[in-house]
Amino acid sequence: MCRIYTVQLFVAMVVLLRPSVVNSFQPLFVSDGNSTTHRHITQTAILRKTAEVCRDIAASEGREFSLTIDDTLSVSQVQMACSSDNSSSILSTVNFHTSIATMFFSNAIVDVVYALSEEHHFDDETFKGGRDVITTGVSAVKASVKDENYIAGRWTLGQVCHTLQDFYSHSNWVELGNNAPYNSLIKPDQTLTNLAGVDVQTCKNCTGDNCKNNILPDVLQQGLLTSGYFNIFSSEKPTGKCSHGGSFDKTSERDPVGGISKDKVGSSHGFLHKDAANVAVNATVELLEDIRIAVGDVPFLRLMGLSQSSVLCFVIDTTGSMSDDIAEAKRVSFGIIDSKRGTPQEPSAYILVPFNDPGVGPLTLTTNADIFKESINRLTASGGGDIPELCLSGLQLALTAAPSSSEIFVFTDAPAKDAHLKSTVTALIESSKSEVTFMLTDVLSSHRRRRSSQGVITRALGQSDAQLYRDLAQASGGQSIEVTKADLSMATSVIEDSLASAVVTIFQAVVNPGRNNNFTFTVDDLTQNLTAYVTGDSSLSFKLTSSTGVSQASNETSGPLASITTAGNLRRLRIRTDNETGIWQFSVTSDSPYSVKITGQSSVDFIYNIVEEHGGAHGDFSLKESRPLSGGNATLMVTMTGSNTVTVTDVSLLDDSGPTQVNGSIQACYNFKLCN
Template sequence: MSSVLAVVSLLLLQTGVQGFLVLLSGSSMDHLEITREAILQTTAKVCKQLASVEGRDFTLPPGPLTVESLALACSSSGSAKSFQSAISDVSWRNARVDIRHTSDVEYHFDGETFVEGRKLITDGVSSVKASIKQENFEEARQKLGDILHTLQDFYSHSNWIELGNRFPHSNLIRSDVSDIGPVADKNTPTCRSCVGKDCQNNILEDIIRDKKLTSGYFSLEPFFSIKPKGKCSHGGLSDQTSRQEPTGGINKDSLESSHGNWHTAAAEVAVAATSQLLEDIRGAAGDTDFLRMMGISKNGSRVLCFVIDTTGSMSDDIAAVRETTSLIIDSKRGTPDEPSAYILVPFNDPDFGPLMRTTDPDVFKAQINALSADGGGDFPEMSLSGLQVALTGAPPSSEIFLFTDAPAKDLNLMGTVIALIERTKSVVSFFLTGSLGLRRRRASDQGQGQVQHSRMVESDSQLYMELSQASGGQAIQVTKTELPKATSIIVESSSSSLVTILQAVRSPGRADNFSFTVDESVRNLTAYVTGSSLSFTLTSPSGQSAIDFLFDFVEVSQGPHPAFAVLESRPQAGECHACNATLLVSVTGSESVSLTEVALVEASGSGRSVEPWNQSAAETSWLPWTESPDGEFVVRLRGENSATTRALPDSFQRQSSTRLRASTVMVTAEAERSVVFCLASG
């Protein structure tokens, strides 16, 4: 098992869905499994080819392909977490099609929409290739997930398999070929009525003989049929056309479907077709960029991102950043911890940006060296605007470092920046040197200037403190002469295998005790304690580790296409027995991990956990979850790792670095035909 997938849910999901199942169901294959298997197979081929070209060995352990074993074989063990994240990005976007396009038949090749469905795929493939060329890998993964759902549904919803085909229909992904073979026209009957097992042979003999393509019609409307006379239906409880002549259905979504005896063959061909499409994208993008889209880089997936104030008084700070940049690049070059990309975003007032991105460390050095500090104007600067540019342009889960000696002018962006931190799960740290900084005002029209002696008072720095706490980063106030020593934190945190064991924030004047478990896989354990008038004691300390986790809140659809997709709003706060939110947790870095607890823990320090999930390891588990903390909270995992030198399994704990917020707003509207829509907003 490549990872432990824990699903903590408010709703138990039904089986018998439309489209390849998006959720696990016995021995049936679902969209997620089909997508994951194809990505693993194709990535293995790419890495093997690269290893051959570079004269390296490529060895996979026996047994099924896993994220961890494949990342190791690709000489990129530090990419295991980002590889798993990339697979999740594609898979969740695939699942999202069943929620966002439930009744858009062309997204599922229903109703003989072969021309329209094929166009969605070919246009999407072009979009993926363009995004990769622009190094927008997140957008490429999202579009890839969209088109893979449609491509995979072709093999479940059409009669391609019943026609005797056991290979992909290559013309579905080729924009240079419009012919997809003979298709039954609108006036040609394709099915006879059937019930139950009789539906295994309900496609008319002349359709099979003449090798004509058809697919089932589908409608949610009980009193309005879109199915022409004599046509096949999709089938299933929610398909109203399956109750009209000819009755029954032809989908192969699961072993229990109308044509369930062809489910396995359809799923296997869907895997092959998905691999074929991935190979086509690989051919256009090249091996290196294909792997980067999949989160695999020779140097891991860590991105170094600097957001720098370039006003006049920042010359000393910029010099310290240059020194730190050179140290990181020179010490990490050629090691697994070398950043896979570098991002720079300058800001002052009124300007900010542009975002500069490069994979060449020497180019990044030149960009830092080219920064000049001048001007200043009034004291506050556009720091949040610069940070917003970085958060939207850097990959998810990036480490971002912002340097300034001034408060933020653009305070109106506070909510937007926090929302971006929560969505991207990026860690933002601030280096604040304003307490002793000098700020020179711009000369007036008469050419008169003055020196402004300014202090970044506590109220000014509080905003940066709150943002760092929300992201799991730090806000460090130092003098300009102390900055080079403080930036050593950047060097220490630029490891590709950095994990968070415990992070807590407490109000001044209150003593507290914190207990945490340090497992055998942890190396180079580092404790950061920041604040004023500190007094602390470390007792019995028993860092960096391969074991980490990914998490997402997802929304669940129980309509005609039961599925889940990443929640685009915050989960509902407090008790909510009808809320549509589910927590997905995937543990990476070990194939010998079992979870004993998944909990939402209030960040305020009360220690209250909401409905912890306690169970021995299982690939998928469900638990009704009807309450979330009212304030800020983190996700905490506890478990055991059996891959240890000890006689008994090694206990471990991990915590999300990002602090999350639940929504306190619930809007419910009733539309026509008594369809209820529920919206949670932060």
Template sequence: MTARHTVMLLGAVVLSLPSLAHSFQPLFSLDGNTITHCHITERAVFQKTAEVCRDLAASKGKDFSLVIDNNLSASKVQRACSSIGTSTSVLSTVTFQTSIAQMYFSNAKVDIDFLLSDKHHFDDETFQGGRDLITAGVSYVKASVKLGNFAAGRWTLGRVFHTLQDFYSHSNWVELGNTEPYSTLIRPDQLFENLAGPNTPTCTSCTGGHCSNNLLPALQQQRLLTTGYFSLISSAKPAGKCSHGGKFDRTSRQEPVGGINKDDVSADHGSLHHKAADVAVNATMELLDDIREAVGDKNFLQLMGLSQSSVLCFVIDTTGSMSDDIAEAKRVSFDIIDRKRGTPQEPSAYILVPFNDPGSGPLTRTTNADIFKDRINKLSANGGGDIREMCLSGLQLALTAAPPSSEIFVFTDAPAKDAHLKSTITALIESTRSVVNFMLTNVISSRRRRSDIQGLSPHSMSQSDVKLYHDLARASGGQAIEVTKSDLSLVTSVIEDSSASAVVTVFQVVMNPGKPDSFKFTVDGSLRNMTAYITGASSLNFNLTSSTGVSQSSSESDGPLASFTTAGNLRRLCLNTDNRTGSWKISINSNKPYSVKVIGQSSVNYIYYLVEANKGAHGYFFLKEGHPLSGGNSSIMVSVGSDTVEVTEVTLFDSSGPTEINGSLQALGGGNFLVHFSSVPAGEYVVRLRGEDNSSTSKSTTTSFQRQASTQIKTSSISVTAQANITNIEPGSTISIPFTVATMTNGVVNDNATGTFTMQANNDRSYASTSPSTVTVAAGSGGKANDTITLTVPANAVSGTDVTLTIEAENAAATDINYAVLRFSVAVKVADVNRPGCQVVSASASCPLSSSLCASSQWEFIANLTDGINGTGIERITIRRGNGTLNTSTAVGAGGENVTVATYSASCCSQTVKLAVVDRVGNVGTCVGQARALTTAALVTTVNTTSTGGHTLSISYCLYISVVVSLLWE
């Protein structure tokens, strides 16, 4: 057996064992008393985000009344931060919640991907290895944010959080009496001090089942730092060393027995669990503050996902017949930009992907509306060659570039040349929960043949061509709108609808084949601006009935319940729901395929994720990628976006059945619920949620509501798992990704199964990769097949790029498919770890002793800022504290280094300044000056100090009468 197969086999054994995670519990605790990685991450993100909003409010002279403590929630922070700008009538926390979920799911995944890695958990006294992971990861995050790759930054940040947080559970930092973070862990330019040496005993055996006093007194006396040893396989450890502890740690059975971890309240040092979690929260906030200083407040809030608006994302065919479509895309996007610029509804980002034949791109992703306008304005329709274009390649770029749960609009009049990417696109849709809408022009009616139509555009599509787009739209919860080029402007109002804030889906169904049917949906009091879309044949008729019994038929374009327009296969109904809350009904009379979708604006919404149980006493759960397994049990984690919502029912709905499977609800606190579904049969489902909204001040106006997820969940009898040993890749390197394919029966591996699967591996960057075309599950293999995929990053890849790899397996009959999605960050290893230095040149003031006279006087502070002769150079200087004016100029220092001269002047009413100095790789130095009134004579002082860059500076300067400048290094 090869070494690779040994590792894969060991990994399979590890993942099959229950409750093996040796860290703070990953996502949630069922005992209600244990603090998890998820809780620590949420607390830190809520508090740091609130602090940034508080500081922004202060800079604008606005009040910020939110109390920043451990009791914050997504909705509380969202409301408080939204009050800084122009408030909107409808607020939603979905984007914020989704972004936080990315971080805590990535955090939890470390216990799957790197379970036995000592440095990922600070086991075995691997201080340097753990810090290297943290500081390298932070560099990757900063590089990702610099390119606007916020989602990639969040995935990396979650992994960094896990390692940092584990330190406080796995070390004796808290036992030493420390209540503040160990800042050296996030500062590679600082040396570790007081580490227990490799031959230094650290523990004695626990006695009587109690481990509270097993750390040797010498550690406390000498302030020595240690962490526990852990091994699943061997009991060996250095003599006298502490173990991690727990039933799966074999080293804890070797003298000295027991452990020191504080992972939960029942752990060996569980009495300190809450203290360790509190310090881990503060350490996570300290790391977030470093990132904030490096990227700036606006980018930091984008990284945290604090936005009231969606992105504007277009994928546009640029071949010769598309000039009218491009002109309409320009018109509608410019209109949205011009109307919403400077308001809370302004799109949070702009994404543009052109495509034609033979390629797609380049991708434009920006937060600057003018850049987007310029790029879309430069699009022109030309060329095209044959009929088919690279539509799905362009869509693939958009799906991986856009934030999760985005709405994407594809404009084309041509079939897809890259239809082989259909399963990849479907996997990305399910993974990102994004909605894809197709604007399809010049589609041939099913009653007409291409040869029957004179003057038809060569790019016109038949119904068989269009089916691909309809299938993808259905999978995502979007629409495939078929319209003539002349009527395209009549349907692009759908884009404007989706660009509103807090858009929710109330109800959606696709009937294929079609049949006459009636559908009910609930209108609740929180809903505003409700719109219904009905797509189908021109012969389709409908009837709408409100909760009050009023009806309107499709023959009335402007009636008591709705006004509607028709263009192509789309009917857009603007609903009048005033004073008509309750159950509505829409009846469709058609035997041809059709769809119905009802949306509105509301603060009541939810997010959900498929999670997988690692069964055991503690109930660990992890994010599940890919399809759930047919016939097996499935679990979903649901988070609601409001403090006033009570969830009463979560179901899986299959409209083709129709089948509705009720889940059992388990409240986890904080608006989170775990939903269990038993034995889910094969099918395609969407998640529906029902509940009560108690937002009204009057209890008598509590209303029932329903919400529906857009993305379909399709079950599978194939399992695809993949595990990379690294998640951050350097340009010019190649990584290997082992994967396993298995045949499943009722949710478990069928040990006797055999068969061959077709494999496909695609990445959104078109990086070189190798993968087998098939894998075979042979007799006697236990129902599984293993193999490897490689991915090579080109040497010229830009630091901060992200790459998404999709691995798919399809059965021999081509009737079943499943997938795994892996995300990697690409960045150059940072050699410059020193923070910029600061040398005070002068500080002068003539500040009066009386504060009532401060406004009439000014003080000035001048400093030379440098990143050293070997640094990457200063990129940005900002005022973090102070209400003065900053001016900069450049010079060359005595050693040939570039120097930035910072001159700060302020009123004597503002006598403190803090400058944040950021170099090109995100190292942050801070320099603080303070003026104080004195009555002594002028002083001339020589100060020897060490800058944040580690350089010793000898500084001579004058402090004038009535002022002292203190230089603080942070």
């Protein structure tokens, strides 16, 4: 697996290639710099409606809300305005950005999965079918929110928005003089009126490339609703009907030739493109309001992903020897819940997956802290006589339920009985971009075996067993923390660290086999509260050197640069930067494998997605679900968060299994102002 690590703080890349011909609003990017995309329409509507909901909540609570709500809002502006206590913590917009990205990527995928479906694009005068797609999808979104399955809700909502938005670029709604949404499209109980009958002719030939007046006057005068016919294989269409238009549309070559598409400025009716896009924004806002009324303000904001906080996700072995570990998981989770309840740092959701053998689950996924408390409080340690447990099955269940970029903590002291799931779990880690940290208790050294007084080997993790967990932690960017049960409470500080607001990874490296190394990382004036984590055996030593040359060795538990605590194989450094920005150095001396991870708090971060170009009638880019092919090119779309001034200057991909480094090229995306 390849993961992105920042060689320099907050460095990422945007690589986008040439555009393709498209017959809907362009999904993600445009080449002419003037047309509006599905991405822009969707994001604009989400920001407007989210801001409106936050304004109404503020009014009900007697708080001021000073943000001007219009079509120029940014993610950070809305996040800041919606934060009732933004002065007490560093503001992160990553969750909000990620949720919006999920919705516009699912919007874009409609042009791939449903490229030839007239219902999904309101082609061929298929108005009832298109309305059914919308209303069925909206019902599914509302049901997902009720079940607190916000991931599924966002994915469905993005697809619904695509179909709704296409109505305004594919039909003659705008040509009929309408500048407000057709609200019957989101109301299944209302009748669709004034539809042009199947025998009603609607268009005449365009004059050369000029299609401005190709809709018949009688259609306009009677207010009849029509849409263009579209087919990439055949020119057949009913007599006298309008076509969509464009080089991929064979029907546009048959009388009446031309089309009425408003997908972009260069389309047949491109002179109305901006009007269609504006109405599409307002229609999307109207649809979001319908969902908001049905589910309530707070669930709606959760659907939009408006949260600064992380998900608290535990996967816990519940077999007989895990009593101490379960008690510690209860202690740390209850402490987090009680200390953060009602604050911006309160976890946005709680996930719990118990496992042993043969049982896995049940899964608890909730936004209610008390329900999570009850679930974890019911856990008891029992069974597990044959030692190996279904750890990877439990982790797999958590990965499928957790939002993208979650941090998942696994507690176990047993080998995995289901090690065959390693590839499956790794693929889920890659697709979800989640970090997995293992809390492993009582790992045996390779040269000793623990026996009971009767001489029977007791339950304990051997080195080869623990390596499976180390590999998965490494693949995810997480850690494998190995402690005694007595020291577990010292190691769980990592969990509390991860739930602080706006935590970013500044540097990470895994070295196996061990060797001496000098690592460098950059500290800038936006970074606060740096913490370093070093895992390795007891022979490992290190030295931290600041940008001004001040140093501290690993045997100094309290020195000029950091306070150091040790628990098992983990050394945790709370670094004091004292405004020493610039290049810092971390030198490690070890012949055994080790890892180094440095985090901090900052409003600036980035999110990335692997995308792929596709051609045809709906060509553009779409989200790539699988990993890139080895030896081929990969295209990443990267969004910077928390700053309008930070720019991408450099990018590298590092192979997590070795020293291989691949440097990428950076190209600005089309219509760049919409890509931030």
